[in-house]
Amino acid sequence: MTNPPPPIDGQALLDVFRRYLQDHNLPVTHQREVVASMIFFSDEHLSVGDIERGLAIRSEQVGKATIYRTLELLATAGLIEEHDFGEGFKRYEPLAAQSQHGHLICSGCGRVVEFSSDRLERMSALTAEEHGFRLHHHRLEIYGVCGECQGRDAATLQTTSVPSRE
Amino acid sequence: MTNPPPPIDGQALLDVFRRYLQDHNLPVTHQREVVASMIFFSDEHLSVGDIERGLAIRSEQVGKATIYRTLELLATAGLIEEHDFGEGFKRYEPLAAQSQHGHLICSGCGRVVEFSSDRLERMSALTAEEHGFRLHHHRLEIYGVCGECQGRDAATLQTTSVPSRE
């Protein structure tokens, strides 16, 4: 049930980002470093709001335009991945160069659990091929209710009558 | 390789929707019917803009607030599905009560091809179970470049370096 803690080396990613900037003749600015750090040193899927808030707590003020621009850079560099879980905004996570993975999303508490699967890899490659597509990447999201929330819901249903609405 | 034309019976879905409204003591209004029809009788993944435009062509004027409200109703009723292909707005498609499917999205032309796969069904069920989740639904999107666009890209690359036929 508990997923293993991500073995992400934020410092290493940050170094790669610095080198990426240098290689592309782009200035290594303080803002770029702190925004990148926020994501690299987090094991959550952060939203831009999360990043803004986190920076404010650290007394690092960075305009949101710069946050978005840095995220775009990081995505282009292939160091982070953008996700849309249908909340009306996007979330970002450091991209462990390792294999791709899917997301299990709890409709109850919003928790996101990552998983990877060779089966998934093989299947999407096969499917793309069948339709003449050159595969770039895929995105699998499984929505459901996690064990905890199932327990809570069951308890709630005991104490309340059945609501026809939701 | 070509995907079969959708065997969606729009009329049946519309009937289900009417019954759903009656069962929930909600008025069956003209607006609700025409908005639902737009989606039920289309085999595309329509955006709200598409729906507005389509209704305007039919000389059916429906406020966008009502369109959104009807879409929410339809989604709650489980008759349509909401999709976000990262275009900055959402798209909707009638939900054939049948099996779920995934989407192949061409990064070149934006074309969306549907596919279904028992393998996918089994895999997501298994994955959810492994993590203690009660599966609700899943969403698989495979991004790549379709055959046509691959051809066009190849041709473009030719003409930029080598003077040849168009």
Added chain:
DNA sequence: CCGGCGTTGAGAATCGGTTTCAACCCGAGG
């Protein structure tokens, strides 16, 4: 045919995200 209650729709508000542009900073060259 009536009345109540839910629906409708125009417009305003919200909200995530992008653009603008003048001030500013990184970093190569003196």
Added chain:
DNA sequence: CCTCGGGTTGAAACCGATTCTCAACGCCGG
């Protein structure tokens, strides 16, 4: 160090999608 120039920054304006507001309206049971 100092200087310069192009890329970067950020406040605010802008944008498009979606939601909210609220008075007028229409469905439907009686």
